[in-house]
Amino acid sequence: MHAIKSSLPDTATKIVGEALQGGLIDLIDLSLIAKQTHWNIVGPRFRSIHFQLDDVVSTARSHSDTVAERASALGISPDGRATTVATHTGIAKVADGWQQDTQAVRTMVDALSAVIVRMRERMDETGPVDRVTEDIFIQITKDLEKHCWMFQAENGG
Amino acid sequence: MHAIKSSLPDTATKIVGEALQGGLIDLIDLSLIAKQTHWNIVGPRFRSIHFQLDDVVSTARSHSDTVAERASALGISPDGRATTVATHTGIAKVADGWQQDTQAVRTMVDALSAVIVRMRERMDETGPVDRVTEDIFIQITKDLEKHCWMFQAENGG
């Protein structure tokens, strides 16, 4: 069943498809990690970071929808199931249990930094074959780098 | 680090904690499955079911937040990480690739039915030890049974 036709040539579709599938997994995992930290954080900055983490969740959920629907629009079936996320995510597993706020911030800087590197690679790979998909990775990178600055600034000084 | 104190006795906390952790996993997986279907559905009912699936996502996300924060409020660290979800979910794995709309509806009836049975058990288990947590499972069951009716009605007749 080949439901949807791509408006790109086959090789381009393949490159773009891998970048989108990878980006989808990273964004779903980022949203789960940010929620996990949102629920488990303790310490004097609890309230402020608790909300900051929901901003990341919101960014990650919104971009994951864009990325998955972009894949569909190019005839590539996206896969965002739990086992796929657990197996293929580019983010290191985070600890379970309560997290001190200072540690929570470091967790987010690490997770965001890891995803940013991979999103920049996807931006570079897709640019020559599909400017539309590249633009999606530009917007994602812009937002993630802003979040990453804000968490660095939290622990900075 | 015992960050948060429970306002319940220890045995009650243990019963309630397991019910909430189980509910959290089911709700996160339900949201991922509904999104997966939202992106992969094809067929003459595409648009209608595409939106209906996002209603499920919205319900599942909202209740998963309530459940996890209820656990935190009782001093139980919730665990909603991808690997935990992939390992402990009570919903059968869904197929990858495009899904015909009729099949998509069946997938959702199956997933919702499986979660409803488990939520009713959690409602029964927590009632005698914490009426507050029981009320959360009552609201979840109410919403999930409504969604389940709507998907059954879609394929019914």
Next chain:
Amino acid sequence: MHAIKSSLPDTATKIVGEALQGGLIDLIDLSLIAKQTHWNIVGPRFRSIHFQLDDVVSTARSHSDTVAERASALGISPDGRATTVATHTGIAKVADGWQQDTQAVRTMVDALSAVIVRMRERMDETGPVDRVTEDIFIQITKDLEKHCWMFQAENGG
């Protein structure tokens, strides 16, 4: 045609089904009576009670939808047709023609009181077999008892 499956055992479904069907009829009739009074009231409190009656209409319409959709969700086809309402309502027939405001308030206290008694019975009957349906009757009773107080207070002193 057995379109929708109940998640309750058969006897429970029967008890809950009768309670919901009865509640639906009472709520539809309550909405019609409140509108009837809304249009026919005269006297120095016209404007104030005219609006108060629309608050009852709004409550009754919203709960009647919840009750009917709860029945559907349990595989019980709800019946809210005019003849069914006219035949099975638990509220005494109200007079036609213009109504003096003092009389209008009494009409509403009587109608609300009659429905409250029946809703409390439904709450008691459904509680042991379905906590979800019981919760719906708890919310209905809460709202109707609040409305009933406000009309009693209007004529009180």
Next chain:
Amino acid sequence: MHAIKSSLPDTATKIVGEALQGGLIDLIDLSLIAKQTHWNIVGPRFRSIHFQLDDVVSTARSHSDTVAERASALGISPDGRATTVATHTGIAKVADGWQQDTQAVRTMVDALSAVIVRMRERMDETGPVDRVTEDIFIQITKDLEKHCWMFQAENGG
């Protein structure tokens, strides 16, 4: 008790009063039938028609309020009680139980068509004696004919 004075001569008031009372009954019954179908519909178009029926409910409720208050404004006490509706409605009784979507659409086309004919007659009868009431029937007919087209289009082709 002659609470409200009409700004029309007696014969005009009588003609207009009968038209408004008849219109009120039809609109209340239409709203009850649309809700009945909204709750009992099953089939592949469930979600789409379920919402479409609530648009009819909303139109019928809003216009019934306008019609009844127009009667009051002309000194004619409106009667919208359940037994009056059950006895005097111009719409044929609809079946109970679940309704297949195709059948539900036909039910609505029939109900709307029956009401439209009667509304057009009321428009013609009231025009010569009260342009204001006629305008209300013009707006009602406009909205009902639009709904009727949409249901015809659903089963059309």
Next chain:
Amino acid sequence: MHAIKSSLPDTATKIVGEALQGGLIDLIDLSLIAKQTHWNIVGPRFRSIHFQLDDVVSTARSHSDTVAERASALGISPDGRATTVATHTGIAKVADGWQQDTQAVRTMVDALSAVIVRMRERMDETGPVDRVTEDIFIQITKDLEKHCWMFQAENGG
């Protein structure tokens, strides 16, 4: 300076122009009288009627703008200056000083009744020469008759 051209013949323009100019004056005076009463009312129904009067102000201001701009659109310069209103209004002068609520309601029934008669005459005069202007008077009459009912109902019974 003949700034704006009418899309009607000259005799029609003259008939319509007089109706609109007369309607404008009545509506401005109605808004001033309703505000006067809004500020001076006392008695047990103060708050309820105080707000009801602002509903009349809002109706009168909105329709006076429509009427004046309709005149302009037909090339007839509207005149809504204070002295023109004071000289040509069709409403009897209201008393100064505080007004008991029962009296205030009578004042409004009288003022609204006087304007309704004149608006119905304008509706009849303009109908044969301009259906567009007639429609404006139909809407005005509809709203004023509704307000008039509500004030009659206040003192009714």
Next chain:
Amino acid sequence: MHAIKSSLPDTATKIVGEALQGGLIDLIDLSLIAKQTHWNIVGPRFRSIHFQLDDVVSTARSHSDTVAERASALGISPDGRATTVATHTGIAKVADGWQQDTQAVRTMVDALSAVIVRMRERMDETGPVDRVTEDIFIQITKDLEKHCWMFQAENGG
């Protein structure tokens, strides 16, 4: 394929159908001309008229939808395709290229005046056979005559 049934007799349907189809074409062309001027206007009144033109676009688009859906509701398939508009519009072709603001205002007065004459004819033709459609032309004429006054006033004095 006779998809939708008219609630009017055949001759009435034919008269009304021609009026609605003609009105649709004029309104679509009016929206295109107003947009064309919106983009090409230059001169000291640029900003003010630029916005005023979008008010016309908004009016024309909204009424064209009403007119087309009224045709559908009467079983008449509406035709609003580009070639049909280009061939049958009642508005003279406007110049291409930048337009000085004074000229732009004249263009709009001419276009609106031409359409108003035709809409008044349609109002007269449809009145005797369908009061509902007549009412739609009354509302259109009211709005267009208001826009026409405003543009005349712009160049007036």
Next chain:
Amino acid sequence: MHAIKSSLPDTATKIVGEALQGGLIDLIDLSLIAKQTHWNIVGPRFRSIHFQLDDVVSTARSHSDTVAERASALGISPDGRATTVATHTGIAKVADGWQQDTQAVRTMVDALSAVIVRMRERMDETGPVDRVTEDIFIQITKDLEKHCWMFQAENGG
């Protein structure tokens, strides 16, 4: 009937009462004059000044309500009837008929300037006896002087 008691001594009440009654008349007349000009203005600045005049109407209506209710709150019955306005306004009568935009701007500068002088006197008179009423005149003056600047700027250069 001495309905409302003043919280000020008698002489203060008298001074404040005259200032408020005078301010009320000027503000009502200002609102009527601004509306008169809003409807009758023609010329290349029609649209811009048409809206600017409604800003004045809005300011004048809002402040007139504050001023009249302040009078009531101090036990002084306010008088805003048409004949009172026509007789006691401090603004010179404006011309009837269409007004060229440049002239309209001058009309508003003159009207606003006349009212500002009187409002400043009321501010000075009430300050020593009631700081609350003084503050109301300060806010009025602030808003009127801002409107006056904007109309001067329109004709300035």
Next chain:
Amino acid sequence: MHAIKSSLPDTATKIVGEALQGGLIDLIDLSLIAKQTHWNIVGPRFRSIHFQLDDVVSTARSHSDTVAERASALGISPDGRATTVATHTGIAKVADGWQQDTQAVRTMVDALSAVIVRMRERMDETGPVDRVTEDIFIQITKDLEKHCWMFQAENGG
């Protein structure tokens, strides 16, 4: 611990501090009394006064926040604890139990009148030493005198 520095000299700070602390207590007690009456009122004006009382609550709560934060801004720790309110309020204790509406209105006139006198004294005391704080008391007095008029008008005539 001298946490916050005042921008006023010491004697001014002392005068202003006492006025603000006194104002805070009166406003909190006023909000509690208005709520007490809101819950206990009975009689034919129940609904109207029930809402009017919530307007007072809203005013009192909003101003109490402004007053307390103004104290903090001047380095004066505000004290709004229950025992402080119970001990230092300037309003006479109100009766417990249900209150007839006529009596409820008198209760509010008395409470508001008592607070207004004290707020005017605070306005006079603070004016010479801090115009900013004086302005806060001017706004409070303006709102309370408006509420007091409305309750007087309720029982007036």
Next chain:
Amino acid sequence: MHAIKSSLPDTATKIVGEALQGGLIDLIDLSLIAKQTHWNIVGPRFRSIHFQLDDVVSTARSHSDTVAERASALGISPDGRATTVATHTGIAKVADGWQQDTQAVRTMVDALSAVIVRMRERMDETGPVDRVTEDIFIQITKDLEKHCWMFQAENGG
């Protein structure tokens, strides 16, 4: 004067009445303590906790209204006057003067914990005699336990 009738038997009404009256006092005092801390807090977490405290105020005010109106609805006159609160509150008196943020958080954990214990007792006492009132205490407990977790998390780790 027995204004309002209870829909419960006398013994049930007595039990429920005491629980509601006690709950009302605790919630009003909680709102006053949270505001007191909101105004007096200092330290590096000032802004974050300042807002968090207003969330508690908002919760406490909203539930206190529900509780008091539930009492009224059951014919029990609620008492929320300042002296009643000061005498019967279940929360220990808080210190006056500025509060360091760490201390402020401890104050709130103590106050919330004390109220939660009492609310759970009320939930248990009312459950067997009135499920509707029990549900109100379930919702209150749910919200207070969530706030209590958030303050514990602030000082936790």
Next chain:
Amino acid sequence: MHAIKSSLPDTATKIVGEALQGGLIDLIDLSLIAKQTHWNIVGPRFRSIHFQLDDVVSTARSHSDTVAERASALGISPDGRATTVATHTGIAKVADGWQQDTQAVRTMVDALSAVIVRMRERMDETGPVDRVTEDIFIQITKDLEKHCWMFQAENGG
């Protein structure tokens, strides 16, 4: 009359101008075709596709405004008149009369596919000479490819 200066060199302006003019025509025609189908569609998916078509209209209208104003901003007068659209559109003419829903979906897939190819060419042509214009075509392509997927999915499986 060379009203607006381009910030690009002449050759770049020429390339960009042709791309924008072509894009404008395609988008206007797309909006007319989507509306045409919106009015003429019949069949079991009527309601769902009826709304989906309006999403396309909304996208096409919004982008056509962006494209035309971008042309103006570069000193190129845009041409969106009916005859220009009818003559230069890149979309094949659609059939008149009622359209079965399955056929309507195919019509939209064809129209969108045709426009997407041309928009991608414009994206490629403008990229080297104006990144700003290229970005506009990227956004258009992104949206159109998403719409195209949704219509393909509708008929897919």
Next chain:
Amino acid sequence: MHAIKSSLPDTATKIVGEALQGGLIDLIDLSLIAKQTHWNIVGPRFRSIHFQLDDVVSTARSHSDTVAERASALGISPDGRATTVATHTGIAKVADGWQQDTQAVRTMVDALSAVIVRMRERMDETGPVDRVTEDIFIQITKDLEKHCWMFQAENGG
């Protein structure tokens, strides 16, 4: 070119003009400094103070507009150009580069304190010659003193 006339005498205009021009410069510089700190702050309170600084920006921008337009309204041309701000500001130059949060709070306390002293002088100078302008400085001082308290509280204890 003397475009705008003052409603004040010449000496008053001069005093008020200097106060407004000085206030404008301070407020613009305050907005630039708050933004500078908003972008450069680092440390554990980053997020909380980052938002707090934008509250200051918002206050400063809003008041600077009021101040400048008040000057214009009195015929005094305001000067808010970058070089004027850089030369005449009353706030000491802030350091460049990243700022630790504790230091950022001190920077804002210093900047706000400096501006408050000057605004109080302007309030005193303008009071005797123009109560309207004085009121503007009262509102500015009120807001700045509140912001200053909040930053002091942040570093307090």
Next chain:
Amino acid sequence: MHAIKSSLPDTATKIVGEALQGGLIDLIDLSLIAKQTHWNIVGPRFRSIHFQLDDVVSTARSHSDTVAERASALGISPDGRATTVATHTGIAKVADGWQQDTQAVRTMVDALSAVIVRMRERMDETGPVDRVTEDIFIQITKDLEKHCWMFQAENGG
């Protein structure tokens, strides 16, 4: 103190940092100049251009925030202090005092044109080293070129 790490190599960071710092200064100065003109403009187009200038202010403020936070996100401390703006802006100093509207439009065309040239250079410089930053300059250029067209159109013809 090296607070924030760049996700770019050092040379790229340097190029991007200079472009962002330059862009920030230009945008802040543009916002100050547009406000200066907003306050000082006189002439027949006062109101229209007064609002148009605030649209520029809004664009400039919003983009300056994006640009500065992008710099922070790349570890480059942004500098937007008044003296930096005064010294390094790329826009020529504007005249002080009242400005005739025609001159004001020319001022804005000059200022916008100067900034557009520099923004296009920054777009070209950053593109090869950071597509994310390039995209920010593309959006800025798009908006500024649209504003520049609108001001050119104002004086055009």
